[in-house]
Amino acid sequence: MELLKFLLHMIRSFGLLGHEGGNLHQEILDGGNLLPDLASSVGGANALIPSTGFKCPNYSPGGIKESLISCNTPDNRSCWFKPNKRWAPNGFDINTDFEFHWPDGTHREYWLEITDGVVSPDGYLKTKAKLVNGTYPGPLIEACWGDRLSEFFPYFEDVKGSGKNCDTKCY
Structure with a gap:
């Protein structure tokens, strides 16, 4: 309570810095291209929605x-x-x-291309994000019990900033 009284006293005595003349209205600054529109590249909640027509078969x-x-x-x-x-x-x-x-089950193949990109999933810009097929967090990998999965990584550029490329193995 004492802190609140102190703050109110300071504001009454000195006013709000940057708001001389009592005008408290401040225009919203344009961020420009600081945060690009990434809605189309961020998987988010939609990444957990099964593909249209995906269904586990009757096992036989x-x-x-x-x-x-x-x-x-x-x-x-x-x-x-x-x-x-x-x-x-x-x-x-x-x-x-x-x-x-x-x-x-069924044999399912997934081709996953990993690239560097920019995302802001939590509102903070991440400039060194790894994107899977151009999206974050990446495509939903769907499978049923007993399915055999094959994941292929045909190309991965600049592994951990080393300038080296790798095929099929990414750590």
Whole structure:
């Protein structure tokens, strides 16, 4: 409370610096090109929205028509898929060793080009940002359980400012 009284006394005595004559109106300064319009290059919340038409298939290895049938419920998540005589005789449940047993999914490829760029995701300009396919935080990589993913980095320019280029390996 004492600090507030002191500040009010100082303002009454000396006025507000830079506002001689009592005019408190100040025009908003134009930032010019200091912060470019980056809305189109920043993924933000839209980066988590699945692609149109993306759907995990009914799991069936090698084109077998018989699919797995889900058996989990809102009250019990211990059962994932009912047993299937053709390729999953024990089904999949909470006890499945998923490092050795999983549904046969789809092969999905992602080509990712990493470049340097400028972003301001939190309002502060970052001039040495790494962009993935020209966007930050990058494209959403979508996959389903059992899918095989291949990510390709065909070219990466100027690794950590070293002036060196690399193919396929980026750290």
